[in-house]
Structure formats: structure tokens, C-alpha cells
Amino acid sequence: MEPKIVAFCCKWCSSAGADLAGTSRMKYPPNIRIIRVMCSGRIEPSYILRALELGADGVIVTGCHLGDCHYIAGNEQALKRVEMTTELLETMGIDPRRLRLEWISASEGARFASVMTDFVEEIKKLEPSPLGGV
Amino acid sequence: MTAVDDLIRDIGAHYCIECGKCTTVCPIANANPDFAPRLIVVKAMAGIANVALEPDIWRCMTCETCSEMCPYNVLYSEFIKGLRAEAVSTGIVPVCSQHDLMQTMMRMMATPGLQQNRLGWVTPDLKIADKGEVFYFTGCLPQMSTIFRDQEDVNLLGIAQSAVAIFNRAGITPVVSNQEVCCGHDLNWTGDEVNFEKLMRINLDLIKNSGAAKVVFTCAECLRTFEIDYQDIAGDLDCELLHISEFVDDLVAEGKITFDGVEEKVTYHDPCRLGRHLGIYDAPRNVIGAIEGMDLIEMERTREKSACCGVSAWLTCDSIAKEMQLARMVEAVGTGSDKLITTCPKCQIHLRCAISEEMPIEREKADIPIEDFTILVANSIKTGGESHGK
Numbered sequence: 073m074e075p076k077i078v079a080f081c082c083k084w085c086s087s088a089g090a091d092l093a094g095t096s097r098m099k100y101p102p103n104i105r106i107i108r109v110m111c112s113g114r115i116e117p118s119y120i121l122r123a124l125e126l127g128a129d130g131v132i133v134t135g136c137h138l139g140d141c142h143y144i145a146g147n148e149q150a151l152k153r154v155e156m157t158t159e160l161l162e163t164m165g166i167d168p169r170r171l172r173l174e175w176i177s178a179s180e181g182a183r184f185a186s187v188m189t190d191f192v193e194e195i196k197k198l199e200p201s202p203l204g205g206v
Numbered sequence: 207m208t209a210v211d212d213l214i215r216d217i218g219a220h221y222c223i224e225c226g227k228c229t230t231v232c233p234i235a236n237a238n239p240d241f242a243p244r245l246i247v248v249k250a251m252a253g254i255a256n257v258a259l260e261p262d263i264w265r266c267m268t269c270e271t272c273s274e275m276c277p278y279n280v281l282y283s284e285f286i287k288g289l290r291a292e293a294v295s296t297g298i299v300p301v302c303s304q305h306d307l308m309q310t311m312m313r314m315m316a317t318p319g320l321q322q323n324r325l326g327w328v329t330p331d332l333k334i335a336d337k338g339e340v341f342y343f344t345g346c347l348p349q350m351s352t353i354f355r356d357q358e359d360v361n362l363l364g365i366a367q368s369a370v371a372i373f374n375r376a377g378i379t380p381v382v383s384n385q386e387v388c389c390g391h392d393l394n395w396t397g398d399e400v401n402f403e404k405l406m407r408i409n410l411d412l413i414k415n416s417g418a419a420k421v422v423f424t425c426a427e428c429l430r431t432f433e434i435d436y437q438d439i440a441g442d443l444d445c446e447l448l449h450i451s452e453f454v455d456d457l458v459a460e461g462k463i464t465f466d467g468v469e470e471k472v473t474y475h476d477p478c479r480l481g482r483h484l485g486i487y488d489a490p491r492n493v494i495g496a497i498e499g500m501d502l503i504e505m506e507r508t509r510e511k512s513a514c515c516g517v518s519a520w521l522t523c524d525s526i527a528k529e530m531q532l533a534r535m536v537e538a539v540g541t542g543s544d545k546l547i548t549t550c551p552k553c554q555i556h557l558r559c560a561i562s563e564e565m566p567i568e569r570e571k572a573d574i575p576i577e578d579f580t581i582l583v584a585n586s587i588k589t590g591g592e593s594h595g596k
Binding site: 116117118119121122124125152156159162163164165166203 | 349
């Protein structure tokens, strides 16, 4: 079974990065399902948990580099939330490697493709999610 | 007969004499004149509309202030619980604070085979076992401690550590399990009966296999869930269920623990689950009274008339809840105490929330340190040793 991965991408940097990867014809695995949000600070810990609950094998949150947030400090909130969620996943017995946070700017199409490729490969090395098919 | 008709019969709503005492004392009705517990029952009995679809059923805090006043013992909170389950079965999705984080976490815990790592708080000086006479049910303290790690001074893991320290001091090595899951209280009160029962089965099997004759709780909600809801579904459990205050009260009576003298004035907040739901008022007061030099000053609204912390099952966090929390804190400050003591970790989280941000009154009128009962007790026990509270 191919892993299913949910990628939350912010409108201003990361999803522009994804567009650049696409228009530049860079390849990355098709396991990624992109959900565009206005800011990485929009991602609630519950969104991450919900994605995993519904059977995602991994969740990646991407946003503008620190200091570059379109909303000044949304990505700092994202950082705090992802750190908290990682700790929570660990306590709950879900491999924290299933959650990743990356900063990808609008000009980093190549980085977008390589980060996604890398994440898919790492998830493939893990056992299927214990929550899969719930 | 519809599900709502069954519910009306089960909770004894036919005995309602429409005296309206429930609405008079309801903390929500006092803040919002459009909300009336009596009206919901009357509407349900008249069969005017499907009351399970009314948004008001989600605003009730199920604090049972109304039931305390009801001359005919109509079980209002059970009514609300049943209506919520009915609402969920028709496809309504409750709107919970933290964007449903708590409920999602609880549903995930119901997945069999998850290898949790929930015992990170057990420091080497604390002795725990896999099997034994006494089972200590920690509840969601490890998870809540992560979720609320930004709240200043909220020492949730300290509650669990203090509980084990108390057991150890009394010569008991409690069973603390890594396989324990959430009691399901919040799912039960938001209409998710399916996952609630899954969690219940996991916990009951676990306790049965541990061979424990006594299960001790530091959380008022967990105790209420075991005592009332689990036994309703699974029949009588063959073990004794005790709140830590009752357990310590017995230890003090048997002379197994004694306290150091502390010169301190404290006031005690009765959580609705421990007080009105279970009728445990005296045990925490006895224990605080047994600590030499500790002065317990009661607030105006106390025991059966205790104020609610404003939020239950993560459903009701709004401006009314904030007002209620602030009013409670002002009341606590008014007693002139050094500390507010409570026995419910969630009351603590909610009350702290009200004073952690900008408030419409001067800070000193509502700002008083809040401490959990278990930490207070562990810190007052005679002879040194590691202290886990602040």
C-alpha cells in the first residue's frame, strides 16, 4: 500500500513553491495531498491529529521561513503548535516521525520537490499507521 | 415511542411541576435570559419540536446546580447527555473548543494496539507496580500537561507524581499503567457513545487484569465516569472506587500519614463532578482540616451551591464562561486566602485560563494561586523526601 500524506501549505510561500516545482516540471511522489491554507499558523494541532485519525500515514506542515511570514509571526505559532503536537503524538504512541515541519519559500520549487520526496521515503520506511483504516 | 420520549420517562421529567427553580439557579440562565433549562424539558414533553436539534442543549454545563434544587429530582444532566447522543445520531457535530483536539485525541486512544508512552512523569524515586491492591488511574494528565504547557504554573504532572508519592509514603506501591486510556468523560458528554464504550472496555480489562481491589482517582471527572457511567453500562465493578481525598482521609484516620504544620489560609472549590454528581464534600475538607495550622476559609458559594468553572467537555467556552470563572476567582480572593485548592485538574485549567489573559477588572481582584489538592497534601506530609509540587 502506498502511504497517504497530507501536506498543509501556506498560500504565500509554500504553495507558491509547490506551483514553481510544478511549472518547472520537477518530479515528486504522488503520495502528497496538498491542502492550501492562508498561513501555517492556521494549522491547529487538531487538524494534524484528525488527518492521522482519518488514516493519513504522515502529515507535513510547511510555511514561510521564520521572519518571512506574510502575517509577521504566523509561522512562529506553527512552530510552537507542531512542537506541542509532536510531544503529544509521542505520549499517545504514534511515531512522531509521522509529523514534520518545513519552511519552503515561493522561490524554492526544487526544495519543495526534494523535501516531499524525502518525507515520502521516510514514511515508507515506517510500518503502516496504527490508525490506518479507522 | 421516540428516543426522546424514552429519555423523558427515564429522567423522571413527568414529575416536573414547572416550578422553575432550575432556571432560577442555572448559572447560564442568569447570564443569558434566553436560556432556560425548564423550557427545554417543557418543549420536549409537549413534543413541539425535536429538542435534540436545539442549540441550547450544547450550552448546558451539566453542573447539576438545577438538580440540587429540583424538588422532584428530575435528572437534568442525564437528559442533556441523552439528547446530545440523539443529536449526534442524527448527524449533528458538536463544536468543541481547541478545535476538537481533546475529542480527537480520545477517539484515537480507543484504537487498539497503540503503544503509548504515558509514563514519562514517573521519576526514579517513585515506586509503581504492574500488579497490586491499589490502582492509581492518572487519566489524561500526561496529555493535558503537553496541551496546556503554555499555561503558567499549571503543574498537571505534579498531581500524578504527588499521588504516587502519597501512596509510597503510606507504604503502598500503586499500579500505574502505560496501557491506561482516557476515561472517555468528554466523549460521553458530547454524544459519542461508541468510542466511549471502547475506551471503557480497555480500562475495565486493564483494571481487572491488574488484580486491584481499589482504584484511586485524582480527577473528579474520571471518578464520576467510573462510578456512574461505567457501572451503568458494564454493571457493578468488583473493585472499590475512591477519590484521592477519600483515600487520604482514611489514611489519616488510621494514622498512616501525618502532616507537618503549615501556617496557611486556603479556600476550597468544589468541582461539580465530585460535589453535586458524587456527593463528596467532606473528605477533602477533613484532610485539609487535619493539616496543622492550615486554615480553610469557605467561599460564599460552597458545597452544594458551589459555582461552576464554566466549561464542561470542552463545549462551553465563551464569554459567559469567562465571566463565571472571573467571578469565582474574585470570590476566592475575597476570602483572603493564600491559595485556591481544587480537586479537578480541568477546573484548574479553566479557572487559570480566565486569569491568564487581559481581564476587565484589576488583576489583584482575581489573581490568586491555584493548587491541586493532591499536591497540597503531598507537600504537607511529614518527613522530607522529594517534593513534586511547586
